[in-house]
Amino acid sequence: MTPAGAGTARENGAGKTAPATDGPILRIDDLVVELPGPHGTRTRVVDGVSFDVPRATTVGLIGESGSGKTMTAHAVLGLPPEGATLSGRLLWHGEDLLAADPARRRAVRGREIAMIFQDPLAALNPTQRIARQIGEVPRRDRLPRAEVNRRVVELLDRVGVPEPERRMRAYPHELSGGLRQRAMIAMALAGSPALLLADEPTTALDVTVQSRILRLLADIQAADGLAMLLVSHDLRVVSHVGERVVVMYAGRVCERGPARDVLRRPAHPYTAALVRSVPAVRTRTALADPLPGAPATPANRPAGCAFHPRCPMARARCRAEVPEVREVAPGRWSACHFAEEVPGS
Amino acid sequence: MIRMIVHRLLIGVFVMWGAASLIFLVVRAAPGDPATVLLGPDATRSQLDQLHASLGLDRPLGAQYLSYLGDVCRLDFGESHWLGRPAMGAVLDRLPATIDLTVTATVIAVIVGLTLGMLAGARPGGLLDRVVSACTIALQSFPTFWIGIMLVLVFALTLRLLPSSGVGSPQHLVLPAVTLSFPFVAIIARLTRTSLAETMRESYIQTARSKGLTERQVLFGHALRNSLIPVVTVVGVQVGALVGGAVIVENVFAWPGLGSLVVEAVANRDYTVVQGATLLIAGIVVVLNLMADLLVAQLDPRIRTGAV
Ligand SMILES: Nc1ncnc2c1ncn2[C@@H]1O[C@H](COP(=O)(O)OP(=O)(O)O)[C@@H](O)[C@H]1O
Ligand code: SF4
Ligand SMILES: [Mg+2]
Numbered sequence: 001m002t003p004a005g006a007g008t009a010r011e012n013g014a015g016k017t018a019p020a021t022d023g024p025i026l027r028i029d030d031l032v033v034e035l036p037g038p039h040g041t042r043t044r045v046v047d048g049v050s051f052d053v054p055r056a057t058t059v060g061l062i063g064e065s066g067s068g069k070t071m072t073a074h075a076v077l078g079l080p081p082e083g084a085t086l087s088g089r090l091l092w093h094g095e096d097l098l099a100a101d102p103a104r105r106r107a108v109r110g111r112e113i114a115m116i117f118q119d120p121l122a123a124l125n126p127t128q129r130i131a132r133q134i135g136e137v138p139r140r141d142r143l144p145r146a147e148v149n150r151r152v153v154e155l156l157d158r159v160g161v162p163e164p165e166r167r168m169r170a171y172p173h174e175l176s177g178g179l180r181q182r183a184m185i186a187m188a189l190a191g192s193p194a195l196l197l198a199d200e201p202t203t204a205l206d207v208t209v210q211s212r213i214l215r216l217l218a219d220i221q222a223a224d225g226l227a228m229l230l231v232s233h234d235l236r237v238v239s240h241v242g243e244r245v246v247v248m249y250a251g252r253v254c255e256r257g258p259a260r261d262v263l264r265r266p267a268h269p270y271t272a273a274l275v276r277s278v279p280a281v282r283t284r285t286a287l288a289d290p291l292p293g294a295p296a297t298p299a300n301r302p303a304g305c306a307f308h309p310r311c312p313m314a315r316a317r318c319r320a321e322v323p324e325v326r327e328v329a330p331g332r333w334s335a336c337h338f339a340e341e342v343p344g345s
Numbered sequence: 346m347i348r349m350i351v352h353r354l355l356i357g358v359f360v361m362w363g364a365a366s367l368i369f370l371v372v373r374a375a376p377g378d379p380a381t382v383l384l385g386p387d388a389t390r391s392q393l394d395q396l397h398a399s400l401g402l403d404r405p406l407g408a409q410y411l412s413y414l415g416d417v418c419r420l421d422f423g424e425s426h427w428l429g430r431p432a433m434g435a436v437l438d439r440l441p442a443t444i445d446l447t448v449t450a451t452v453i454a455v456i457v458g459l460t461l462g463m464l465a466g467a468r469p470g471g472l473l474d475r476v477v478s479a480c481t482i483a484l485q486s487f488p489t490f491w492i493g494i495m496l497v498l499v500f501a502l503t504l505r506l507l508p509s510s511g512v513g514s515p516q517h518l519v520l521p522a523v524t525l526s527f528p529f530v531a532i533i534a535r536l537t538r539t540s541l542a543e544t545m546r547e548s549y550i551q552t553a554r555s556k557g558l559t560e561r562q563v564l565f566g567h568a569l570r571n572s573l574i575p576v577v578t579v580v581g582v583q584v585g586a587l588v589g590g591a592v593i594v595e596n597v598f599a600w601p602g603l604g605s606l607v608v609e610a611v612a613n614r615d616y617t618v619v620q621g622a623t624l625l626i627a628g629i630v631v632v633l634n635l636m637a638d639l640l641v642a643q644l645d646p647r648i649r650t651g652a653v
Binding site (some may be wrong): 032066077079106107108109110111114115116119122124125126127128136137140172174187191 | 547548549551552553554556557558559562566567570571643644646647650
């Protein structure tokens with residue numbers, strides 16, 4: 001029933017079957033998202049992405065801006081941009097959501113898979129009180145009004161909004177950025193989802209508030225045994241809360257594996273460059289080493305390995321041949337022809 | 346909120362003063378002399394002077410202006426020498442007919458315009474959107490009087506379904522009200538379409554979808570109300586233009602409202618009636634604008650709580 005491997009890290013356990021409870025809660029398998037480009041062309045903004053989100057686990061999805069992280073999350077939610085075509089499989093408890101009908105997709109949204117958006121001010125309806133927006137899913141599920149209100153207060157309290165009975169009557173613009181994002185998190189939790197997609201949940205916030213929101217997300221994830229896909233361009237965000245990490249570049253996966261190992265001993269030159277660009281992650285390097293060059297865009301992705309124009313290790317094979325994502329060490333997967341040669345790996 | 350109302354009322358007073366001053370100058374700058382019109386071409390110089398004096402037209406313009414402003418403040422709009430009765434009385438007699446016409450036209454424009462705009466804006470680029478856009482562009486590019494004449498040709502003269510002019514029955518109202526509503530149907534439809542299409546691209550619409558709502562629930566639960574905010578603002582502003590359109594439509598259809606009264610008064614160089622009617626219209630427009638502002642504040646809590 002579930003085409004899942006034995007362990008969460010072993011994904012290509014061909015022929016093995018396991019009960020649904022053993023497999024990952026979400027398996028993204030060869031996901032391709034194409035958008036209409038200029039002059040009738042199609043642009044592959046997500047190009048054959050595969051990774052698992054095990055249950056009760058936080059997976060960090062990182063990569064520079066434009067690498068296709070948001071597009072991947074939106075595809076999982078079933079809300080790609082207009083005109084997008086999707087292929088591959090999105091196995092949710094073993095059920096392929098890409099093959100599901102629209103009604104089933106809608107039923108999953110908000111109740112099984114919920115999303116926290118980047119900019120809470122833009123993502124909250126400015127003309128509705130937050131109580132109404134947080135209580136929307138329970139209300140649509142025909143919970144009695146008093147019951148809905150109680151749930152809203154409970155949720156706001158849970159996400160650390162002080163005086164929830166008073167604050168629930170506020171409009172989004174009347175709250176601080178941090179409180180808004182907390183309200184947004186309460187809204188995502190309202191339908192009791194099993195998977196949270198958090199797309200840059202702290203990017204729009206003050207630095208001082210960022211770590212508190214991250215801690216809140218980590219606490220809720222742990223307490224409720226949620227699965228969480230934490231999307232960020234900021235390695236530090238993922239290194240704080242992610243147990244596993246997936247690194248994307250130009251719409252493809254570069255590397256994935258346990259967060260500690262990947263960040264300590266990258267098996268892909270792009271990950272290594274990302275790590276070097278952040279001073280706090282590697283205490284041994286005093287100064288940050290910014291990534292050279294500009295990110296490749298999916299619209300004109302270099303042939304072969306998309307990273308080769310910026311890669312210090314690039315050679316002829318890299319320009320000709322697209323590297324497969326392969327297991328380079330137990331539980332460690334890399335899309336580099338020369339993963340074994342990456343310094344420090 | 347209270348501050349906003351006070352602010353708008355002050356602006357309203359300013360607008361009324363501007364309207365009063367402007368119309369005072371315009372009627373006096375127009376060629377023609379009320380005394381000549383009243384007394385006919387055979388009047389003698391002394392007869393004209395005498396009438397000028399009794400109308401107060403012999404005084405310097407500045408003095409006339411000041412006493413006129415004083416009268417207006419006391420709600421005294423003067424005697425109409427043409428009709429031989431208080432000017433405001435004559436104006437108020439004609440007001441109900443104009444209200445019938447403009448209110449009917451507004452209701453038609455709001456219902457038809459909002460419906461068309463919603464249908465078009467819910468799916469930008471779709472077939473309905475293109476049909477509605479083509480129709481509204483066509484509607485906006487024809488002048489009101491021409492549309493009126495065409496409607497009369499088709500529905501009154503050819504099909505004989507409706508009376509072409511005059512008053513007396515609800516059927517008489519149909520053609521003038523429809524004619525007057527046309528440009529506003531187009532404005533409201535285009536605006537609603539643009540605003541709704543823009544709203545549907547907002548982040549919070551994606552949030553609403555992420556809660557598993559159907560497109561219909563997203564439209565009625567989140568998009569529609571917010572997309573109406575700019576529409577209400579513009580409709581409030583356009584009410585003045587609606588009254589301007591009423592002047593033309595009333596004359597095309599011989600509708601006995603303020604518009605036709607003003608045209609007759611101008612022909613008779615009756616300053617008091619023109620001034621009275623203009624000030625009444627300006628007052629109504631100011632009040633309607635204030636109502637539109639209040640409605641916008643009702644729709645948008647950011648304005649209500651003074652955040653924007
Ligand atoms: N609505 C859209 N229409 C067309 N292209 C888009 C749209 N949104 C994003 N893209 C393109 O898709 C690629 C991936 O974008 P995105 O998933 O937002 O990246 P990330 O979240 O990693 O910054 C980018 O190259 C971006 O330019
Ligand atoms: S495949 Fe080649 S270009 Fe790509 S990351 Fe590895 S070494 Fe660099
Ligand atoms: Mg993004």
